[in-house]
Amino acid sequence: xxxxxxxxxxxxxxxxxxxxxFRAGFVCLVGRPNAGKSTLTNALVxxxxxxxxxxxxxxxxxxxxxxTAPDSQLVLVDTPGLHRPRTLLGERLNDLVxxxxxxxxxxxxxxxxxxxxxxxxxxxxxxxxELRRFKRKPVVALATKSDLVSRERxxxxxxxxxxxxxxDAIVPCSATRGDQVDEVRSVLVRLLPLSPPxxxxxxxxxxxxxxMIAELVREAALEGVRDELPHSLAVVVEEIVPRExxxxxxxxxxxxxxVYVERDSQKAIIIGRGGSRLREVGSNARxxxxxxxxxxxxxxxxxxxxxxxxxxxxxxxxxxx
Numbered sequence: 549x550x551x552x553x554x555x556x557x558x559x560x561x562x563x564x565x566x567x568x569x570f571r572a573g574f575v576c577l578v579g580r581p582n583a584g585k586s587t588l589t590n591a592l593v594x595x596x597x598x599x600x601x602x603x604x605x606x607x608x609x610x611x612x613x614x615x616t617a618p619d620s621q622l623v624l625v626d627t628p629g630l631h632r633p634r635t636l637l638g639e640r641l642n643d644l645v646x647x648x649x650x651x652x653x654x655x656x657x658x659x660x661x662x663x664x665x666x667x668x669x670x671x672x673x674x675x676x677x678e679l680r681r682f683k684r685k686p687v688v689a690l691a692t693k694s695d696l697v698s699r700e701r702x703x704x705x706x707x708x709x710x711x712x713x714x715x716d717a718i719v720p721c722s723a724t725r726g727d728q729v730d731e732v733r734s735v736l737v738r739l740l741p742l743s744p745p746x747x748x749x750x751x752x753x754x755x756x757x758x759x760m761i762a763e764l765v766r767e768a769a770l771e772g773v774r775d776e777l778p779h780s781l782a783v784v785v786e787e788i789v790p791r792e793x794x795x796x797x798x799x800x801x802x803x804x805x806x807v808y809v810e811r812d813s814q815k816a817i818i819i820g821r822g823g824s825r826l827r828e829v830g831s832n833a834r835x836x837x838x839x840x841x842x843x844x845x846x847x848x849x850x851x852x853x854x855x856x857x858x859x860x861x862x863x864x865x866x867x868x869x
Contacts, residue, residue, distance in 0.1 A: 616747070654739045659691060788804075
């Protein structure tokens with residue numbers, strides 16, 4: 549994934565003329581769960597490419613968002629939160645983050661201002677210190693969610709971040725309000741290698757449609773549920789096929805999606821009384837999927853139980869982990 553600046557990949561079209569000094573490369577945002585990584589990714593890209601939720605461990609895949617400017621291109625890799633794992637799924641998610649860190653050009657370490665620097669941040673800081681020592685990888689500390697605290701509390705947070713490790717820069721920001729997002733981008737770009745763009749200007753993510761659809765369904769399903777459910781929820785897109793419609797009607801797609809949980813009680817939560825909650829999930833997800841695909845969609849949702857799938861190696865593989 550790391551870009552050397554020579555013969556950079558341009559997978560979806562021919563190269564364009566770029567100004568001298570153009571910079572392009574991969575940036576990985578890391579942090580403990582619910583640190584604001586996905587929200588910041590979306591803000592930097594300028595559109596939604598990663599799902600967001602108030603629940604921790606929302607991100608399960610490395611979603612790439614691509615932010616192109618006249619003088620640079622950031623390819624953002626949004627990762628699951630690094631954490632001390634309690635399940636086989638947790639271990640695999642951590643491995644995914646570590647593999648990603650080895651391949652990117654710059655790392656952004658997100659630490660939310662509304663939470664004290666704690667053991668989780670120290671755990672990640674130690675991992676990044678090893679990365680800097682062996683790979684000489686630039687790391688920028690990002691004080692996210694700055695809009696949620698007072699100026700005095702933010703200053704305390706910045707001091708704590710400074711004491712936590714050695715950083716190429718420390719930048720406070722609020723992705724939801726747009727504060728300092730341009731400064732974050734500027735700082736990250738300065739640390740990228742000189743390179744032609746890696747993707748065409750109009751491309752904002754390289755994730756396939758089925759991955760994005762699965763993420764959108766999971767985001768809708770996570771809203772308003774009890775705390776234990778986010779960790780137990782997996783979504784698989786089974787098929788996307790044209791749907792027969794009466795002559796003269798707009799084309800339509802049937803999207804068949806399976807939502808997996810670990811227990812019957814969780815299945816009941818997702819479905820809701822008389823199927824009310826599942827209809828709400830389908831309605832919310834369908835609107836986002838139609839925007840993604842640019843087509844009317846019939847969303848066919850099925851909720852299934854895969855007992856203790858987070859601890860079952862075969863189930864994890866089957867569900868794409």
